[in-house]
Amino acid sequence: MTQSTPAVGKAPAGAGREASVPVPAAASGGPISHAIFRLARLHRMFAGQLLRRIGLHPGQELVMMQLWELGPQRQIDLVRLLDSDAATMTRTVQRLEQAGFVRRRPSPTDKRASLIEPTAASHALRREVEQSWSQLEDLVTAGLSTGERTEALSTLERLEQNLVQAAVDPTRATES
Amino acid sequence: MTQSTPAVGKAPAGAGREASVPVPAAASGGPISHAIFRLARLHRMFAGQLLRRIGLHPGQELVMMQLWELGPQRQIDLVRLLDSDAATMTRTVQRLEQAGFVRRRPSPTDKRASLIEPTAASHALRREVEQSWSQLEDLVTAGLSTGERTEALSTLERLEQNLVQAAVDPTRATES
DNA sequence: AACAGATACCTGCTCGAACAAGTAACTACC
DNA sequence: GGTAGTTACTTGTTCGAGCAGGTATCTGTT
Numbered sequence: 001m002t003q004s005t006p007a008v009g010k011a012p013a014g015a016g017r018e019a020s021v022p023v024p025a026a027a028s029g030g031p032i033s034h035a036i037f038r039l040a041r042l043h044r045m046f047a048g049q050l051l052r053r054i055g056l057h058p059g060q061e062l063v064m065m066q067l068w069e070l071g072p073q074r075q076i077d078l079v080r081l082l083d084s085d086a087a088t089m090t091r092t093v094q095r096l097e098q099a100g101f102v103r104r105r106p107s108p109t110d111k112r113a114s115l116i117e118p119t120a121a122s123h124a125l126r127r128e129v130e131q132s133w134s135q136l137e138d139l140v141t142a143g144l145s146t147g148e149r150t151e152a153l154s155t156l157e158r159l160e161q162n163l164v165q166a167a168v169d170p171t172r173a174t175e176s
Numbered sequence: 177m178t179q180s181t182p183a184v185g186k187a188p189a190g191a192g193r194e195a196s197v198p199v200p201a202a203a204s205g206g207p208i209s210h211a212i213f214r215l216a217r218l219h220r221m222f223a224g225q226l227l228r229r230i231g232l233h234p235g236q237e238l239v240m241m242q243l244w245e246l247g248p249q250r251q252i253d254l255v256r257l258l259d260s261d262a263a264t265m266t267r268t269v270q271r272l273e274q275a276g277f278v279r280r281r282p283s284p285t286d287k288r289a290s291l292i293e294p295t296a297a298s299h300a301l302r303r304e305v306e307q308s309w310s311q312l313e314d315l316v317t318a319g320l321s322t323g324e325r326t327e328a329l330s331t332l333e334r335l336e337q338n339l340v341q342a343a344v345d346p347t348r349a350t351e352s
Numbered sequence: 353a354a355c356a357g358a359t360a361c362c363t364g365c366t367c368g369a370a371c372a373a374g375t376a377a378c379t380a381c382c
Numbered sequence: 383g384g385t386a387g388t389t390a391c392t393t394g395t396t397c398g399a400g401c402a403g404g405t406a407t408c409t410g411t412t
Binding site for chain 4: 057058059060084085087088091092095110111112113
Binding site for chain 3: 235264287
């Protein structure tokens with residue numbers, strides 16, 4: 001574990017401190033950026049916790065959800081759906097295959113590609129994964145009214161859109 | 177790169193798509209959670225971009241900022257300040273040392289510990305790192321009024337607090 | 353039909369993150 | 383002062399993420 005976290009295996013690493021005077025310098029340089037960073041960190045930790053007991057590693061659940069929902073997909077499709085990376089997908093699929101959650105079948109129309117399909121064993125996980133997602137949602141939105149949730153969502157999306165915009169139109173400072 | 181992103185090395189991987197119908201299933205299972213996930217992803221990509229041209233890897237800049245601000249620190253101090261992991265810190269410091277941004281000196285009072293201090297070479301980076309942070313802040317908060325920024329910040333912090341709370345007081349669903 | 357370019361996938365590498373173990377060195381208590 | 387427990391750090395492993403190649407295979411054009 002990280003440090004004083006007592007309940008190992010329960011609370012995500014290092015949660016429960018900071019949130020007060022986390023990183024003075026970094027915070028002053030970009031409070032919102034820093035808040036995103038911390039929120040993301042915690043959020044990832046919790047997601048990791050939840051997934052851990054299901055037997056998946058963070059990221060794998062996203063692949064599985066696509067397969068469960070859309071059926072067999074080529075790796076490149078998964079890459080595009082998840083906005084991931086071909087190399088990462090290769091390895092993630094290999095591990096999922098090795099774990100028995102996924103099977104590969106050569107594409108009938110394209111000798112380069114193979115179709116990735118969820119195994120029967122994987123379907124047992126589906127409910128658990130979905131539960132974990134809503135569990136996480138409950139945790140993160142605890143105490144928020146419906147209106148506040150809508151508001152929070154639109155705030156997050158606005159920030160996201162700013163970044164998407166900056167990526168598409170690098171008229172911005174990202175350039176040197 | 178990921179997919180159709182044209183300007184390789186400029187726009188972070190895979191930005192510019194999704195944001196419309198990204199991951200139907202995952203989104204419906206936890207819209208805010210999912211929004212956090214996407215925002216964090218993009219945010220990390222941008223931060224990575226910015227850091228890349230400085231010559232640091234994501235995470236290393238946080239260590240350096242602590243050192244610049246507080247002076248020589250033991251690894252355990254850095255771990256606590258950044259809420260990181262001792263093992264990760266060992267390797268991050270090793271890489272920073274190898275890159276010439278950091279030096280190790282045995283602690284005068286504790287033979288187990290060593291003091292990590294920023295090198296002169298590293299100080300040249302400081303301004304760049306700080307610029308990158310405010311650049312990122314500008315990107316992410318583009319078009320937001322001062323009031324909206326305050327609001328966004330408190331929204332992020334509220335979500336963060338929810339997670340912190342859940343970590344400290346696992347009366348919640350995180351437990352099985 | 354032949355070629356150039358795009359695709360789909362794979363492999364090797366580095367890095368942070370997290371877990372598990374292990375080794376010194378320090379501290380507290382008897 | 384000697385031992386039990388803690389602490390600081392290291393190493394090994396797995397995993398996602400990203401970059402840089404490399405190899406088949408397909409496709410569009412001539």
